[in-house]
Amino acid sequence: xxxxxxxxxxxxxxxxxxxxxxxxxxxxxxxxxxxxxxxxxxxxxxxxxxxxxxxxxxxxxxxxxxxxxxxxxxxxxxxxxxxxxxxxxxxxxxxxxxxxxxxxxxxxxxxxxxxxxxxxxxxxxxxxxxxxxxxxxxxxxxxxxxxxxxxxxxxxxxxxxxxxxxxxxxxxxxxxxxxxxxxxxxxxxxxxxxxxxxxxxxxxxxxxxxxxxxxxxxxxxxxxxxxxxxxxxxxxxxxxxxxxxxxxxxxxxxxxxxxxxxxxxxxxxxxxxxxxxxxxxxxxxxxxxxxxxxxxxxxxxxxxxxxxxxxxxxxxxxxxxxxxxxxxxxxxxxxxxxxx
Amino acid sequence: xxxxxxxxxxxxxxxxxxxxxxxxxxxxxxxxxxxxxxxxxxxxxxxxxxxxxxxxxxxxxxxxxxxxxxxxxxxxxxxxxxxxxxxxxxxxxxxxxxxxxxxxxxxxxxxxxxxxxxxxxxxxxxxxxxxxxxxxxxxxxxxxxxxxxxxxxxxxxxxxxxxxxxxxxxxxxxxxxxxxxxxxxxxxxxxxxxxxxxxxxxxxxxxxxxxxxxxxxxxxxxxxxxxxxxxxxxxxxxxxxxxxxxxxxxxxxxxxxxxxxxxxxxxxxxxxxxxxxxxxxxxxxxxxxxxxxxxxxxxxxxxxxxxxxxxxxxxxxxxxxxxxxxxxxxxxxxxxxxxx
Numbered sequence: 001x002x003x004x005x006x007x008x009x010x011x012x013x014x015x016x017x018x019x020x021x022x023x024x025x026x027x028x029x030x031x032x033x034x035x036x037x038x039x040x041x042x043x044x045x046x047x048x049x050x051x052x053x054x055x056x057x058x059x060x061x062x063x064x065x066x067x068x069x070x071x072x073x074x075x076x077x078x079x080x081x082x083x084x085x086x087x088x089x090x091x092x093x094x095x096x097x098x099x100x101x102x103x104x105x106x107x108x109x110x111x112x113x114x115x116x117x118x119x120x121x122x123x124x125x126x127x128x129x130x131x132x133x134x135x136x137x138x139x140x141x142x143x144x145x146x147x148x149x150x151x152x153x154x155x156x157x158x159x160x161x162x163x164x165x166x167x168x169x170x171x172x173x174x175x176x177x178x179x180x181x182x183x184x185x186x187x188x189x190x191x192x193x194x195x196x197x198x199x200x201x202x203x204x205x206x207x208x209x210x211x212x213x214x215x216x217x218x219x220x221x222x223x224x225x226x227x228x229x230x231x232x233x234x235x236x237x238x239x240x241x242x243x244x245x246x247x248x249x250x251x252x253x254x255x256x257x258x259x260x261x262x263x264x265x266x267x268x269x270x271x272x273x274x275x276x277x278x279x280x281x282x283x284x285x286x287x288x289x290x291x292x293x294x295x296x297x298x299x300x301x302x303x304x305x306x307x308x309x310x311x312x313x314x315x316x317x318x319x320x321x322x323x324x325x326x327x328x329x330x331x332x333x334x335x336x337x338x339x340x
Numbered sequence: 341x342x343x344x345x346x347x348x349x350x351x352x353x354x355x356x357x358x359x360x361x362x363x364x365x366x367x368x369x370x371x372x373x374x375x376x377x378x379x380x381x382x383x384x385x386x387x388x389x390x391x392x393x394x395x396x397x398x399x400x401x402x403x404x405x406x407x408x409x410x411x412x413x414x415x416x417x418x419x420x421x422x423x424x425x426x427x428x429x430x431x432x433x434x435x436x437x438x439x440x441x442x443x444x445x446x447x448x449x450x451x452x453x454x455x456x457x458x459x460x461x462x463x464x465x466x467x468x469x470x471x472x473x474x475x476x477x478x479x480x481x482x483x484x485x486x487x488x489x490x491x492x493x494x495x496x497x498x499x500x501x502x503x504x505x506x507x508x509x510x511x512x513x514x515x516x517x518x519x520x521x522x523x524x525x526x527x528x529x530x531x532x533x534x535x536x537x538x539x540x541x542x543x544x545x546x547x548x549x550x551x552x553x554x555x556x557x558x559x560x561x562x563x564x565x566x567x568x569x570x571x572x573x574x575x576x577x578x579x580x581x582x583x584x585x586x587x588x589x590x591x592x593x594x595x596x597x598x599x600x601x602x603x604x605x606x607x608x609x610x611x612x613x614x615x616x617x618x619x620x621x622x623x624x625x626x627x628x629x630x631x632x633x634x635x636x637x638x639x640x641x642x643x644x645x646x647x648x649x650x651x652x653x654x655x656x657x658x659x660x661x662x663x664x665x666x667x668x669x670x671x672x673x674x675x676x677x678x679x680x
Contacts, residue, residue, distance in 0.1 A: 093570070094572065094595060094596050098597060099597035099620060101620065102596030102597065102620050104571075230433070231444075232433055232444075242613075247613060255437075256441075257439035266612075266616070267613075268613070269612070269613025269614070270613065271610070272606075272609070273582075273587060273607075273609025273610065273611060274607075276606070276609075276625070276626075277605065277625055278627075279626065280442050280625070280627065282623070282624040284620075285616070285617055286596070286616075286617045286618060286620030287617070287618075289597075
């Protein structure tokens with residue numbers, strides 16, 4: 001089968017690899033119908049993260065179940081399914097508490113590689129959620145978004161306790177940041193401040209529910225958020241970048257007693273304990289437990305209540321994955337869908 | 341009047357200073373009846389924190405109102421009152437959200453200095469809480485504890501979301517850690533793991549509600565907490581020390597999705613962003629909004645439902661403050677009460 005392989009920074013190729021087979025009785029094999037390139041894939045692509053050498057890529061996926069192991073009960077051959085970027089049993093205490101991304105038996109799907117024609121999904125019953133009905137093409141795009149960027153943005157908004165009466169600030173205007181805006185709007189936030197300096201992303205931010213745009217960054221960005229909130233800062237802030245600057249911008253934009261949800265994969269971030277002590281804000285982040293939200297998100301998508309697929313602004317066949325990476329790296333695209 | 345002055349590390353004296361007078365119409369002057377030495381006073385005492393030169397000390401107090409400014413409405417001359425270590429208006433948005441320690445108009449009482457015969461309390465209406473009835477000597481000790489260590493331990497337990505069904509770990513066996521145990525017990529925690537290696541403090545920890553004692557520290561301490569929790573870690577962890585080791589011990593002792601409440605004043609702590617991302621725990625800490633809890637704590641004390649005053653294991657007259665500091669520094673005492 002064909003699969004995306006990253007050989008090193010900037011070097012992405014589509015090559016022939018063995019088709020996966022069932023390993024555990026709890027596995028399923030899916031025929032991937034669509035997958036995509038993640039902002040986090042850009043870290044190794046840019047050499048900002050040590051590359052594992054030639055490595056399979058991809059952790060987002062929508063697909064059709066092709067084969068199931070003997071122990072699989074919840075999904076069947078032919079089912080259209082979505083899963084998150086972490087396979088989880090959905091039964092351990094951590095999963096039951098809604099943190100499936102840190103399941104006792106977690107398997108990172110990035111190590112499996114879903115930018116491919118087929119993928120082995122471990123812990124299929126816990127991981128995969130069946131999609132009811134026949135999605136439209138637009139719904140299919142949105143379902144793919146649910147696999148990571150929507151679920152991650154949603155978690156960030158929930159972690160930041162976005163809701164009625166709250167002013168939410170969102171640091172980062174990539175797909176996750178934009179979808180955190182959508183989430184904050186759905187969760188009932190009064191006001192949503194998008195921190196963005198790109199016109200096209202500002203437009204999407206507004207479509208998703210942003211009420212204010214702040215173009216400034218760093219201390220100036222913080223000052224603008226405070227200006228917009230009677231000097232107090234936001235109640236809820238989403239951090240969706242992962243750098244020192246964005247993290248401090250998020251913490252400092254938040255009022256004492258407020259909440260920061262951080263989902264940008266942390267790169268070189270060091271938080272000074274005294275700064276954090278003085279900030280007196282709640283901080284919750286990490287790999288998003290997308291599985292917690294998937295059933296609800298799939299329902300919203302199939303009812304056309306949300307349109308997260310709008311973040312995909314470039315669609316390419318899997319064979320042209322290299323161009324997809326380039327387009328995202330060069331910021332010509334916010335989020336690239338690879339159709340299989 | 342007599343007041344405690346720290347001239348430098350290890351150099352605490354009781355000297356004559358001017359009696360405070362009303363400055364703002366919102367001020368009150370109280371005659372301090374008892375005050376105490378705080379664990380945080382030991383940082384400058386040990387030279388671990390830059391000393392301000394000769395400095396007034398103390399931020400905990402119970403007292404009787406002696407004089408009020410023209411704008412004061414809620415307390416009157418003769419009232420027995422308790423306040424927290426931060427004066428707050430109790431009306432701004434931050435106070436209303438329960439974070440009075442970060443009030444828009446906050447005044448740190450440490451800059452006032454309550455280890456003295458009298459103290460000026462700014463924002464008296466927002467800061468002071470009147471004590472009903474006639475406290476017994478034991479209740480008076482407990483009221484003094486409410487001024488900081490009880491309120492801080494309580495906040496830490498609330499920030500860690502201690503409650504029914506939860507296993508709570510407490511890092512730090514000083515007065516704050518011990519009172520966080522009391523708080524966790526009152527909040528309904530199922531199980532409370534005290535991390536302590538001092539027999540006398542272990543005994544008090546058990547009296548306050550600890551169900552398990554872990555003597556190991558660092559990685560071994562974390563391993564023991566995991567052993568006690570089916571490998572998952574605590575749901576809720578209180579950090580009440582403020583060092584890198586204690587902070588990491590707290591974070592690592594907590595299961596994914598769990599909560600860390602940190603109230604040890606941070607000294608030299610640096611948190612690696614990736615560690616925090618991977619931990620996937622909620623972190624909330626800072627100067628405790630003791631004022632939020634004071635009315636409830638005073639009621640519990642006056643009803644003899646809690647006995648936080650038990651943390652005071654040495655009582656000295658104000659004149660002997662230097663010995664009080666020494667005793668705490670040398671760990672001969674957990675918490676020293678200074679009677680005025």
